[in-house]
Amino acid sequence: MVFNQLDIHLQITAICVISSALICYTIGVWGERFQGQLKAWHLWFFVLGLYADAIGTGLMEHIAQLTHLHDTVHTVTGIIAICLMLIHAIWAIWTYFKGSLKAKQHFNRFSIVVWFIWLIPYCIGIYMGMSLHK
Template sequence: MLIFATIFISAALVFYSVGVWSEKFQKTLKLWHVIIFWIGLICDTLGTTMMEKMATEGSLFSFHGITGLLAILLMLFHAIWATIVLIKKDSKMMGKFHKLSILVWFIWLIPYISGMIYGMTK
């Protein structure tokens, strides 16, 4: 299960990074960005769920557990908000959306990196 969890978490990093940074460089939110955000969220949720099933008791309330939950909730908010902005076709918001995307991406990196560090020390 560890291999699949690692694959899903790594896929989340790839999908989310491609979505966030391509949106920033293209200077507008597009449908394919939103789809990539949702795929990244799904991959992260699957990988995190698998990791949680293997984790020791009490790890949910660790730094990594709390930041991981926060990151998934932020990714969910981000994907929902991206969907709303795209449906409304608000060009002003579509052009500024990358600021939120980059913030969420950086926050998401915290549990990703802390998970790698924690995994390497075990």
């Protein structure tokens, strides 16, 4: 498949936005893990990661429509991951404002699971992108 200039620019933008999601989400999840308790700044990084992932996913979907390149496994794992990120962000906000101290201290277990699941479509996307440009 040959990409035109528009496709390449969209792909670069999408990669940057999705990678920003990875950075934000990683800072939030592992910051929470290392600090041992859910804090307000973690929430900001969870939401920023979710926002960047949603934008990046929209850009990637647009690229898939333009190029007619779709991968079912990537699509399904991506939908699962973004839904889990949304649930995670909502639950984190609820836990921060309404949860007990114990809930705030143990929330990171769920965060790490969601983070690892999110990495699956991220890595599949990397593989797909590298496969296109051999």
